[in-house]
Amino acid sequence: MATVAAPSRPVSERRTGMVNFGIQLLVGLALLVLFPIAFGMRWANFLPLLKPDALRFLSIGMFATIIVSLVAIVVSLPVATGLALGRLAPQPWVRWPCIAFIEVVRSLPLLLLIFYINLRFPGLGVFESAVNGEGYVNLVVGQALSRAGLAVMIALTLYTAAVNAELLRSGILSLDRGQTEAARSLGMTYWQTMRLVILPQAFRRILAPLIAQFTILLKDSSLGAIIGFIELLRRAQILFQQSFNPMEALYVVALIYFVLNYVLGLSSRVVERRRPSVHVPLSEV
């Protein structure tokens, strides 16, 4: 997403670019239609999914997925920042716990983490009785705050925080040492330096991989389906077990996830446009 159009790009080249984009779009759409045909999906099997009941059922799961993912994304950011700063801290009693946490959580499969949190802390079910009602919003929030929903939320937060801490650390390390030194010699404290100088630049540099990690988070929220978090995928599973149309139901769910992730990807462009990264020459680290 360039904010400034390239000044002297020949018209012919621009046209090829547009034609290529058009071809890409057409082929993409064609595959979207060809895929179900190739796998012998039947239109009749899509119909049970389009009934109002089914749509309501699915959309509750979709919003529960969105809530859990968003909370995990928002909470994981400060945790990741703390872990990254902790790992870079000079004091060993701060550094070592952070390193241990990051390395262990990063090398565990997320599903194992979810299982463990779900089994180990049955107390997470405290909100289960708090939200009960038949209203649409109540159903969505109740699902997101159910024991399984919270377990997924916590596991996703911890896992993403550990991964993003490493990302942020590499972002901080990629900055010129002079930045820190200049800020410190201006009389800023450590926290001022971090907050005003280092972190804003580091975050801008890692924006793209950060959003990619959030995409993974959103996809991984589907693991909740296994421990009884009745979100989008689990609901699709319930539906296809009733009407025996697994391919069609899963295809629809795949497309929903695709759209959700696409929107998430767009958000990175919005951030990028609002606060364009300043292209200072990267110092060799």
Added chain:
Amino acid sequence: MTIWLTVASALLSLIIGVVVGVMRISPVPILQSIAASYTEFFRNIPLLVVLFFVYFGLPNTGLRLDATWSAIWGLALYTAAYVAEVIRAGLGTVSKGNVEAARSLGLSFMQTMRYVQLPQAMRAAIPPLGTLLIALLKNTSLASTITVGDLLFQSDFVGNRTFDPNILLIAGAIYIALTLPLGGLVNVAERRWAIKR
């Protein structure tokens, strides 16, 4: 079982990934678009959906795979999208002069790819491929959901028998014991086959 799943789907995904990655930079726009659609699609849907599709969905078309092979194919198809991106990035590091020289010597696109571009690209791609391999190893735990008896499935089974969630800690230790040496191995491979420029 976890190791067998990892190895089998790693090999399969490498093959599919290289094909898709090469398609992505081929001179034919249609092939490019198909490859781009493939990577975008699989990178944006959950692995679990892919696994369910292969395991629950495909039998409807008459294609019946047992749980293990469903898991291997699902993992391979999913990982291949990431491999393709890595290969594409690797191909991007091959200098243009190399390609142009090969083409002016009269090599065809496929020949240039085989003898000039891919060997260089694969070397550049070793570190990110290693990361993918580790991610794949962790992802194999999802196979437990379609009744494959992998490490997580077995430990969950034991945990359910004994009502002791701590068995999962042991499983976690085993996963760490598997991923850490793998990371070291990747570093060795990276140093061994680094491109000398």
